[in-house]
Amino acid sequence: MTNQQSHPGAPDSGDDPTRREADLAALLERLLAGAPGRTQKDLATEAGISYPTLNAWMNRTRGTSRIDPEKLRAMVEVFRHWGVPTTPREFFEAAGRPIPGPSGDEREARLLKLYRQLPESRQRALLKDAEAMLQISRIT
Missing domain, CATH: 1.10.260 (434 Repressor (Amino-terminal Domain))
Incomplete structure (x- = not known):
């Protein structure tokens, strides 16, 4: 654990x-x-x-x-x-959790804007990649 x-x-x-x-x-x-x-x-x-x-x-x-x-x-x-x-x-x-980086409204808005410009298949791939990054950050 x-x-x-x-x-x-x-x-x-x-x-x-x-x-x-x-x-x-x-x-x-x-x-x-x-x-x-x-x-x-x-x-x-x-x-x-x-x-x-x-x-x-x-x-x-x-x-x-x-x-x-x-x-x-x-x-x-x-x-x-x-x-x-x-x-x-x-x-x-x-809590034994990795400390997330800072998130500001501007950064989140930029990420959302980029996400919305992607075709649906790329949106799904981006979500998978983000979930994988989160899992890796929990392990390390």
Whole structure:
């Protein structure tokens, strides 16, 4: 497993303090402590994540290597809205995910414009290539 989350049944998975300091559960615990009066349920609701899923991440009973990047970004935005400083990099690292490059509206608009100019067969090929690049980035 390439992420830093423990998984159920892993021997001594909860006894490694280094692992606990670097994983998503530890990050969420720390950030929630910096948001007095806010709960896991508040975070789940505002980030658009089901409470059972968030709770499983917090209890380290569900891995984090496949979390949708938009969910990680949503949690960053919730904490920022609550006045708790954090960064996407911090979340992606804690989840054991590759850190995506910056994406700006201009870059995304350019990519979409190019995509729309391609014939349908090339659009499908581009999507396959992009999915392959994403898979490779998750491995390395």
